[in-house]
Amino acid sequence: MNKIAIVDDDVIMCEKLKTLLKNHQYGVDVYYEGETFLPHGNEYELVILDIEIPDHNGIKIKNYLTKPFIIFISAYRDKILDAFGKNVVAYLDKHDELFDVRLLNFVSQYTEFPSLTIGDTVILLSHIIYLEGQGSYTCVHTHNGDFLFRKTLRDFQLLLNDHFMRIHKSYIVNLEEMTQLKVKQVVVGHVTLPVSQRYRETLKQAYLRYAYE
Structure with a gap:
């Protein structure tokens, strides 16, 4: 299993992110549904999570995750206050011109350094x-x-x-x-x-x- 999971129902966005990360030598798994992702969620180091997923709201998914760091992505900046919480390290606007740069910066910061996991x-x-x-x-x-x-x-x-x-x-x-x-x-x-x-x-x-x- 790879270190990073992308959870987003937007197929085009998922393919874009997958290509971006694989071009930088990161192993990536993609999930288009929250229900499919949840049984494996705590096996990852980092989760790139869309805040709006039809079958499972991203905020609710966050509350199930205890181990991975979380990067929220969304086209809706008004959701940012709801996204804060334990292990949430960033909230990125999909329409930001520097989205790719910012994402790679956070990914490198939170996957390339060893960490301790004690409980939650x-x-x-x-x-x-x-x-x-x-x-x-x-x-x-x-x-x-x-x-x-x-x-x-x-x-x-x-x-x-x-x-x-x-x-x-x-x-x-x-x-x-x-x-x-x-x-x-x-x-x-x-x-x-x-x-x-x-x-x-x-x-x-x-x-x-x-x-x-």
Whole structure:
């Protein structure tokens, strides 16, 4: 199954979008009916969804989706307020002269970066600043706010890629967010965090390797 789904009853529009995305090496599945799409909806990373679909209103379909990011497309700008919601990343006017450019920009942003899916929440790894363990819970501090999950820091450590590193029993940091490395502390964003002795040399080597990549 491909990463992207297009859901629109307009056959011509679907073919246009499919060609555009395939020309940029994206795998695409097309659905002309909401009823056909819904059983597979949460298997995609990104859904390009027409807000007006005869058998299923796009807004109602949005409410069934918990995992994929959603780009709403429509010829009706008066529907924009109804389109906002969880995981909705854009609302594009089909008549916009820059429609193709804007669409490709959002598609590249939300399919080419790895993400975490915890329950109904999807977080791009590139948006994470650091993670803070709080017993059986972990607070994920991101550029879009803080998210508290009933998962241990160890659980998250197994889900993250090598851009992240454990620095303390209570903290994992995103190496991309580090602005200063001290002997016993590290600065990520605007926050200073402690570095345990057992992690200091490993963190130093990892950061140096990362900085010179």
